[in-house]
Amino acid sequence: MSQPSNRQFKLAHRPVGMVKRSDFDFVQAPVPQPGDGEVLIRNRYLSLDPAMRGWMNEGKSYIPPVAIGEVMRAGAAGEVVASNHPRFAVGDSVVGVLGVQDYAISNGKGLTKVDPKLAPLPVYLGTLGMPGMTAYFGILEVGELKSDDTVVVSGAAGAVGQVVGQIARIKGCRVVGIAGGADKCRYLTDELGFDAAIDYKSEDVKKALKQHCPKGIDVYFDNVGGEILDAALTQLAMHARIVICGAISQYNNTTAVKGPSNYLSLLVNRATMRGMVVFDYAARYGEAMAEMAGWMREGKLKTREDIVLGLETFPETLLKLFKGENTGKLVLKVE
Amino acid sequence: MSQPSNRQFKLAHRPVGMVKRSDFDFVQAPVPQPGDGEVLIRNRYLSLDPAMRGWMNEGKSYIPPVAIGEVMRAGAAGEVVASNHPRFAVGDSVVGVLGVQDYAISNGKGLTKVDPKLAPLPVYLGTLGMPGMTAYFGILEVGELKSDDTVVVSGAAGAVGQVVGQIARIKGCRVVGIAGGADKCRYLTDELGFDAAIDYKSEDVKKALKQHCPKGIDVYFDNVGGEILDAALTQLAMHARIVICGAISQYNNTTAVKGPSNYLSLLVNRATMRGMVVFDYAARYGEAMAEMAGWMREGKLKTREDIVLGLETFPETLLKLFKGENTGKLVLKVE
Numbered sequence: 001m002s003q004p005s006n007r008q009f010k011l012a013h014r015p016v017g018m019v020k021r022s023d024f025d026f027v028q029a030p031v032p033q034p035g036d037g038e039v040l041i042r043n044r045y046l047s048l049d050p051a052m053r054g055w056m057n058e059g060k061s062y063i064p065p066v067a068i069g070e071v072m073r074a075g076a077a078g079e080v081v082a083s084n085h086p087r088f089a090v091g092d093s094v095v096g097v098l099g100v101q102d103y104a105i106s107n108g109k110g111l112t113k114v115d116p117k118l119a120p121l122p123v124y125l126g127t128l129g130m131p132g133m134t135a136y137f138g139i140l141e142v143g144e145l146k147s148d149d150t151v152v153v154s155g156a157a158g159a160v161g162q163v164v165g166q167i168a169r170i171k172g173c174r175v176v177g178i179a180g181g182a183d184k185c186r187y188l189t190d191e192l193g194f195d196a197a198i199d200y201k202s203e204d205v206k207k208a209l210k211q212h213c214p215k216g217i218d219v220y221f222d223n224v225g226g227e228i229l230d231a232a233l234t235q236l237a238m239h240a241r242i243v244i245c246g247a248i249s250q251y252n253n254t255t256a257v258k259g260p261s262n263y264l265s266l267l268v269n270r271a272t273m274r275g276m277v278v279f280d281y282a283a284r285y286g287e288a289m290a291e292m293a294g295w296m297r298e299g300k301l302k303t304r305e306d307i308v309l310g311l312e313t314f315p316e317t318l319l320k321l322f323k324g325e326n327t328g329k330l331v332l333k334v335e
Numbered sequence: 336m337s338q339p340s341n342r343q344f345k346l347a348h349r350p351v352g353m354v355k356r357s358d359f360d361f362v363q364a365p366v367p368q369p370g371d372g373e374v375l376i377r378n379r380y381l382s383l384d385p386a387m388r389g390w391m392n393e394g395k396s397y398i399p400p401v402a403i404g405e406v407m408r409a410g411a412a413g414e415v416v417a418s419n420h421p422r423f424a425v426g427d428s429v430v431g432v433l434g435v436q437d438y439a440i441s442n443g444k445g446l447t448k449v450d451p452k453l454a455p456l457p458v459y460l461g462t463l464g465m466p467g468m469t470a471y472f473g474i475l476e477v478g479e480l481k482s483d484d485t486v487v488v489s490g491a492a493g494a495v496g497q498v499v500g501q502i503a504r505i506k507g508c509r510v511v512g513i514a515g516g517a518d519k520c521r522y523l524t525d526e527l528g529f530d531a532a533i534d535y536k537s538e539d540v541k542k543a544l545k546q547h548c549p550k551g552i553d554v555y556f557d558n559v560g561g562e563i564l565d566a567a568l569t570q571l572a573m574h575a576r577i578v579i580c581g582a583i584s585q586y587n588n589t590t591a592v593k594g595p596s597n598y599l600s601l602l603v604n605r606a607t608m609r610g611m612v613v614f615d616y617a618a619r620y621g622e623a624m625a626e627m628a629g630w631m632r633e634g635k636l637k638t639r640e641d642i643v644l645g646l647e648t649f650p651e652t653l654l655k656l657f658k659g660e661n662t663g664k665l666v667l668k669v670e
Contacts, residue, residue: 244601247599258594259565259593259596260598261591261594262592262594263608267397267579268396268610269610270609270615273608274606275600275601275604275606277603
């Protein structure tokens, strides 16, 4: 081990409102040694995801919260540097939930070998990772996508949104993305082939949806909640499906979440709003990755990562998500 | 014609907030004469429904609003007193959308003959009418009811709610009703066989739901919206279904509808919220009526109407719905 120590971000307090550096303890621990059946992994890239904000809160959710004093939970990609596990050898590239730290110990559960020749490691945290899986099963299964649908996705330039829109395009749909800022909107239409993009920072979203979805919205894939969800509800087509994937606009609230005031549009339009958690589809990740990798090879599915350097920047880099400053999958390079 | 004139309530203004008498013109018109292919009906019972409040508002909904100056729309049951229509004879009992008036002209469209020997006329406005159809298709189709479900219904002592709960009991479910006041709650448990009833006027609904639904709520059938919908959202079981049938707590709002702040429970619990409009099932009303009439004969499905006398009381009687003063189907007897 050339590295003398293992830098770790541990949760120090449950954040109130926006996350800040003082919510964590940044500590140096000795590099751990793998026990029987364990591997030691050198993290190379950390996945920064909106869901991390929820993991910091007390209370029942789809997974337990990160405990106070525990290393902050994060998906990561890295290399095996020591192994007492029959399935993993030194030099293997792996992804798993490995935490915001330089080194992680794993018993192999939830640890997946990946091929860095097929795609760069950060892609396994994005389009070929949880965000990509979320997009794939969210739009195809939960959204019950049909080829003549008009699809709207919010957070469209984010890790999940960019994939949702491209899959819908591949399937023949009309796709409208909602994102913040002219650069992101240009990226959606010019690079990813979206039919239209709405800049929620400078446009009236409801009016723009009306203009770009003349037949109404058949599938609305929601990553943001708040006012944008409410605007989408006013423009539903009959039998519309709303996929509730996240609500990034609400995660740092210190007051109650803003419920969708226009939810009675579900009644008028016989529409469905359904929540999803990607872990439910774990048994089918392989199938999805194979199809997505195929689309990537054919040039139909593009992927973009927003890579920030330096483990020590973790708290500030995480905030980029909530400020809407990332385009594509936000990744922290551990160095 | 012994009646010298046709009393009518015409919409005079679009109500702001709670409906009041001055929102209508109460007029006397000559009794109309049926033209070719038309029938004249003497209305006997008018159906008073929460949906009527929505019909008075401007703007797009699932049916056009009642126009200013138009006779207020209402379902009704009555007798044919003159006919130039081959399908209807004088003396036939019929139900249809016949308006808040003594007499109505119909071309036969949407007019259905009913058998007053099988059930009293008011039952055709309730359990064997639109509310019963709403309950039947709402709980069985939209709610995807399964026999071991825990079912919660709000507005449980109302026209729709009482039928929803009883159908769920017939199907073997655990059924919890939410209603306002001890009398209604006693009616639900003692008369209709609900497993439990929650008095939202005197109990903490969230706590009571937790107590009465130890495995969580599998199907929540919502007639009321507002705080009660939000309480139900906190107690969902995995893969729960929420049927959005109405939101009577919000219909007279002068401010925005209260959206469900806890809607992210849909995500955590992979749950579904779906809106319904009963008209979509029109082709299958016959099938539902046959099954419901069978349950009524067997004593498994009880029905209760709250009958108020006097067409002239229409505006005040309608308010009983929004004040939660009716138990069972609210019907206005035309006399």
